[in-house]
Amino acid sequence: MEACQAMEGFADKIGSPVTYFKRLTDNFGGRFVILLFCTYFGIKGALYTLVIKGDLPYYTVYMGLDGGEFQKLSTFAMTPWALKAAIGALSDTIPIFGYHKKYYIIGSTFLGALSFVLIASLAIGNESLYEHGKTTHDGCDVTSPTLTETLTESASTALSAISDIWGGPIAPLLPPFLMFLIHLQIATVDLIVEGRYAQMMVEKPHTGTTLVTWVWVSYFLGSIAVTIFVGPMADSYNPRYIFALGIPLSIQVLVPVMLGYLKEEKVPNGIKREKFSTNKPMYVLAFSMAFGALRCSIQSLFLSDLQCLYTYIETAAILSIIAYYTMPRQLALCNIYMFLCQALYLQVNGVLTMWFLTGDDCNPGGPHFSYTYFHTWSGIVGGVAALLGTVLFQIVFSGSTFRRAFWLTTVLKVVGSIFDVFIIKRWNISAGISDKSAYLFGDAVISTVASQLDFMPAVVLTSKLCPPGYEAMVYAVLGGFQNFGSLVSSTGGRVLASSVGLNARRCGPCDFDGLASVVTFCHMLLPLVSIPLTFYMIPNAKLTDDLLGHGKTNTDLTNAEDSLVELAEADVLSEDSKDV
Numbered sequence: 001m002e003a004c005q006a007m008e009g010f011a012d013k014i015g016s017p018v019t020y021f022k023r024l025t026d027n028f029g030g031r032f033v034i035l036l037f038c039t040y041f042g043i044k045g046a047l048y049t050l051v052i053k054g055d056l057p058y059y060t061v062y063m064g065l066d067g068g069e070f071q072k073l074s075t076f077a078m079t080p081w082a083l084k085a086a087i088g089a090l091s092d093t094i095p096i097f098g099y100h101k102k103y104y105i106i107g108s109t110f111l112g113a114l115s116f117v118l119i120a121s122l123a124i125g126n127e128s129l130y131e132h133g134k135t136t137h138d139g140c141d142v143t144s145p146t147l148t149e150t151l152t153e154s155a156s157t158a159l160s161a162i163s164d165i166w167g168g169p170i171a172p173l174l175p176p177f178l179m180f181l182i183h184l185q186i187a188t189v190d191l192i193v194e195g196r197y198a199q200m201m202v203e204k205p206h207t208g209t210t211l212v213t214w215v216w217v218s219y220f221l222g223s224i225a226v227t228i229f230v231g232p233m234a235d236s237y238n239p240r241y242i243f244a245l246g247i248p249l250s251i252q253v254l255v256p257v258m259l260g261y262l263k264e265e266k267v268p269n270g271i272k273r274e275k276f277s278t279n280k281p282m283y284v285l286a287f288s289m290a291f292g293a294l295r296c297s298i299q300s301l302f303l304s305d306l307q308c309l310y311t312y313i314e315t316a317a318i319l320s321i322i323a324y325y326t327m328p329r330q331l332a333l334c335n336i337y338m339f340l341c342q343a344l345y346l347q348v349n350g351v352l353t354m355w356f357l358t359g360d361d362c363n364p365g366g367p368h369f370s371y372t373y374f375h376t377w378s379g380i381v382g383g384v385a386a387l388l389g390t391v392l393f394q395i396v397f398s399g400s401t402f403r404r405a406f407w408l409t410t411v412l413k414v415v416g417s418i419f420d421v422f423i424i425k426r427w428n429i430s431a432g433i434s435d436k437s438a439y440l441f442g443d444a445v446i447s448t449v450a451s452q453l454d455f456m457p458a459v460v461l462t463s464k465l466c467p468p469g470y471e472a473m474v475y476a477v478l479g480g481f482q483n484f485g486s487l488v489s490s491t492g493g494r495v496l497a498s499s500v501g502l503n504a505r506r507c508g509p510c511d512f513d514g515l516a517s518v519v520t521f522c523h524m525l526l527p528l529v530s531i532p533l534t535f536y537m538i539p540n541a542k543l544t545d546d547l548l549g550h551g552k553t554n555t556d557l558t559n560a561e562d563s564l565v566e567l568a569e570a571d572v573l574s575e576d577s578k579d580v
Contacts, residue, residue, distance in 0.1 A: 020210070020213075023210055024210055024211070024214055027204055027210065027211075028197075028200055028204075028211060029263075031256065031259075031260075031261040031263075032197075032200070032261055032262075032263060033214065034256055034261060035193065035256040035257070035261040035262060036193065036197060036211075036214060036215060036218060037214075037218050038252055038253045038255070038256050039189055039190070039193045039218075039253060040193075040215050040216075040218035040219045040222065041218040041219070041221055041222035041225075042222060042249050042252050042253060043185075043186055043189050043190065043249070043250075043253055044186065044189075044190050044219055044222070045218060045219040045220065045221065045222020045223040045225075045226070046222035046223065046225055046226040046249050047112075047182075047186055047222075047226075047246055047249045047250060048186050048223075049222070049223040049226045049227055049230070049379075050226045050230060050242065050243075050245060050246050050249065051077075051179060051182055051183065051186075051243075051246070052074075053226070053227065053230045053231075053234075053375045053379070054230055054234070054239060054242040054243060054246075055070075055073075055074050055077070055179060056070065056074075056234075056353065056371075056375075057234040057239040057242070057371055058119075058125075058175065058239040058240070058242070058243070059073060059074070059175070060354065060357075060505075060506050061126075061129070061234075061239060061506060062125035062126060062129070062238065062239045062240065063124075063125045063126070063175070064125070064126055064505070064506065065505075066350075066354070066503060066504055066505040067350035067351040067352075067353060067354040067502075067503075067504040067505075068305075068350050068351065068494050068497060068498060068502075068503070068504075069350075070350050070353075070354075071347065071348075071349060071350030071351075071490055071493070071494055072300060072301075072305070072350075072490075072494060073175070073176040073179075074176070074179075075297075075300070075486075075487055075490040075491070076176045076180065076297045076300055076301060077176050077179035077180045077182070077183055078183055078483070078486070078487070079180060079183070079293050079294065079297040079487070080180065080183045080184040080186075080187045080188075081183065081187050081479070081480075081483040082289060082290070082293035082480050082483040082484045082487065083184075083187065083289075083290045083293060083294070083480065084187055084191050084476045084479050084480050084483075085285070085286035085289055085290070085476035085477045085479075085480045086286045086287050086289065086290035086480075087104075087187065087188055087191055088191055088195070088286070088476045089276075089283055089286045089287065090104075091104045091191075091192060092272070092275060093271060093272045093273075093275050093276055094271050094272070095267050095268075095269060095270075095272075097269070098266040098267055098268065098269055099264055099266060099267070100264065100267065101192045101195075101196065101262055101264050102257060102262060102264055104188055104192060105188065105189050105192055105193075105253065105254075105257050105262075106254065106257065106258075108184055108185040108188040108189065109185055109189070109250060109251060109253060109254055111181040111184060111185060112181055112182045112184070112185030112186070112250045113185075113247060113250040113251045114181075115178035115179065115181040115182045116182065116243050116244070116246040116247045116250055117247060118174075118178055119175060119178050119179070119240065119243040120240050120241065120243045120244035120246075120247065121240075122174070122240075123240075124174065124175075125240075127238075129238075173301060176301075182246070182250075185250065189253060191476070193262070194215075196262060196263070196264075197211055197215065220383055220386070220387065223379075223383060224379075224380055224383050226245075227375060227376055227379035227380055227383070228376055228380070229245070229376075230242060230371070230375050230376065230379075231370070231371045231372035231373070231374065231375035231376030231377070231379070232371075232372050232376065234371035234372075234375065235370050235371045235372050281325075281326035281327075282326060282327075282477070284322065284326065285319075285322050285323055285326045285327070285477060286476070286477060286480070288318070288319060288322055289319055289477070289480045289481070289484060290480075292315035292316075292318065292319055292484070293315075293480075293483075293484055293487065295311070295315065296308065296311050296312050296315055296487065296491075297487065299311055300491065305491060305494045305495045305498060306495050308491050309488075309491045309492055309495050312487065312488045312491050312492075313488070315484075316339070316343070316484065316485075316488055319481070319484070320336050320339070323335055323336060323477070323481070324336070327474075327477075328465070330465060330539060330547075331462075331465045331474070333536070333537040333538075334458075334461055334462065334465060334537060334538060334539075335462075335477065335478055335481050336481075336537065337530070337533055337534070337537035337538060338458050338478065338481060338482050338485070339481040339482060339484065339485040340485065340530060340533060341406075341410070341454070341485070341527070341530050342482050342483075342485025342486050342488070342489055343485040343486075343488040343489050343492070344489070344526050344527050344529055344530055345413070345489055345522070345523065345526070345527045346489050346492045346493040346496060346521075346522035346523075346526060347486070347489045347490040347492075347493040347522075348493040348494075348496070348497050348502075348515075348518055348519060348522050348523075349490075349493075350493075350494065350497070350504075351497050351502045351503070351504045351512070351515065352420065352515070352519065353374075354504035354505075354506070354510070355367075355424065355504065355512055355515060356369050356374060356439070357369055357371070357374060357506075358504060358506055358510060362504060362505070362506065362510035363504075363510060363512060365426070367423065367435035367436075367439070369435070369436070369439070373436060377440075378439065378440055378443065378444040379444075381440055381444045381445060382443075382444045382445070382448040385444065385445045385448040385449050386448050386449070386451075388449060389448065389449040389450075389451075389453050389456075399542065399543070399544065400542065400543060401540055401541060401542050401543070402457055402460075402461050402534075402538050402539060402540075402541060402542075402543060403534045403535070403538050403539075403540055405453075405457040405543065406454075406457060406530070406531075406534050406538060407531055407534065408453075409450055409453045409454040409457070410454070410527055410528065410530055410531055412446065412449070412450035412453065412454075413447065413450040413451070413454065413523075413527060414523070414524045414527060414528065415446060415450075416442055416443065416446035416447035416450050417442075417447070417519060417520075417523035417524050418442070418524065419438055419439070419441065419442020419443065419446065420442060420443065420519050420523065421516050421519055421520055421524075422438060422442070423435055423438050423439060423442075424512075424515055424516040424519065425516050457543065458478070458482075460543055461538070461539075461543075462474060462475060462478050464545070464546070464547040465547055493522055496518060496521075496522065497518060500514045500517075500518060501513065501514065502514060502515060502518065
């Protein structure tokens with residue numbers, strides 16, 4: 001009944017599609033609505049989904065890397081998401097040709113589009129698996145190469161020459177660097193456009209959630225649209241062709257930006273030094289995080305996983321100390337807690353994904369999922385589950401405390417991981433449940449809902465502890481810390497997986513002995529450590545409480561108000577850096 005009432009209330013707020021769209025364009029302008037669609041359907045929805053789903057077949061099939069190598073390179077490529085605070089600070093402080101936003105989008109789009117062109121055109125993997133671009137064999141014993149176009153052959157020859165000069169293989173390092181630039185584009189465009197629409201929502205508070213609804217609808221539509229194509233293409237065609245789809249998706253955002261749909265006024269050139277000088281601590285934190293993330297990620301390509309883990313832990317400790325002394329105490333504790341939640345959920349997705357996908361040569365009697373099922377069908381169900389998670393948050397947690405919300409979402413993530421162990425141990429087969437059904441209910445539904453529910457109380461808590469006028473920088477720092485926690489968890493997971501001898505390459509050798517125990521420890525036991533941390537780091541307040549002291553407050557926050565007010569007195573962030 002409550003779920004039905006929540007959906008009815010949501011429908012009442014939206015109204016008919018025609019009425020809603022008219023309200024949207026009347027308040028924010030048709031041009032800006034188009035810009036949002038190009039950004040959140042084309043960039044954040046479609047392009048991001050294409051990259052994170054396309055890199056798996058590209059690395060493990062086309063490049064022939066094992067699960068651990070795939071996880072390492074994909075983690076490196078995700079580094080720009082930990083740089084968002086620094087990108088926001090740069091765009092706010094240093095205008096390019098008189099614009100704080102426009103040319104940051106154009107520059108990052110040029111790098112992203114060029115990266116897509118290179119990935120799609122350079123034949124640096126196992127081309128012998130494909131005839132005229134189509135998959136012809138499982139690739140485990142095919143050695144005869146196929147002809148490639150002259151341009152591709154020339155580029156490959158040039159890369160080989162560079163490799164000889166360098167003294168090491170360049171091919172495995174080029175794709176992650178190009179994907180790094182792609183993620184840099186997505187993160188930059190997302191940050192800048194999100195800041196602009198956040199500003200417009202503040203200017204027109206009577207519009208409520210009208211604009212946010214358009215953003216989320218655009219995002220989910222873009223993500224689902226690409227999900228439909230990526231799986232079948234990965235099963236039937238050269239994975240390079242998946243990235244060819246990214247070229248038009250990458251550059252389409254330039255049209256509304258160049259036409260002025262961003263509604264940005266030109267400002268005098270020159271570095272805005274006063275913004276840095278009036279709020280040095282937050283700038284120091286933003287750039288320290290960026291430096292630490294870049295340092296760790298670059299080292300991860302050349303050092304052992306264990307050495308990288310030491311570097312990540314050292315950097316995380318330094319960043320936590322800086323955050324503790326540059327942010328209000330309660331806000332800093334919440335930020336560190338959210339970092340630890342990510343870091344304690346050790347990622348072993350590289351070897352776990354290979355367990356689901358590899359054939360009998362590697363995993364006799366395993367699920368042997370196709371990419372069409374693994375990416376497309378489960379992805380579509382996961383998208384619907386994410387929407388369900390948003391509705392459930394309103395129903396289940398609206399009157400709950402922050403501590404209880406984090407407890408329940410942590411437990412739900414653990415429950416979702418039980419299904420992985422259930423399938424790995426083959427208990428589902430004994431119970432008469434197919435692998436596809438068990439995976440769909442566990443990973444695609446429960447884990448996705450848990451991730452969505454885990455994200456939302458963190459956003460609400462941060463918004464209630466933000467100093468007025470500083471939402472942009474605080475949200476950027478929050479996002480950066482969480483993404484840095486993901487980098488730590490990925491590295492820690494690889495160290496643990498390799499230490500117990502787990503190994504998985506598409507055509508072998510493979511060793512999955514102990515996988516169930518590793519998943520139990522990394523995804524079920526270790527995350528529970530975050531629950532007792534809530535008693536010290538998370539306020540025992542309701543999600544509806546006013547944590548700044550203007551309404552109900554909790555005694556945990558008695559010293560927070562003064563520090564928040566002191567930080568708010570320095571009006572450093574301009575409208576040009578409002579980001580998340």
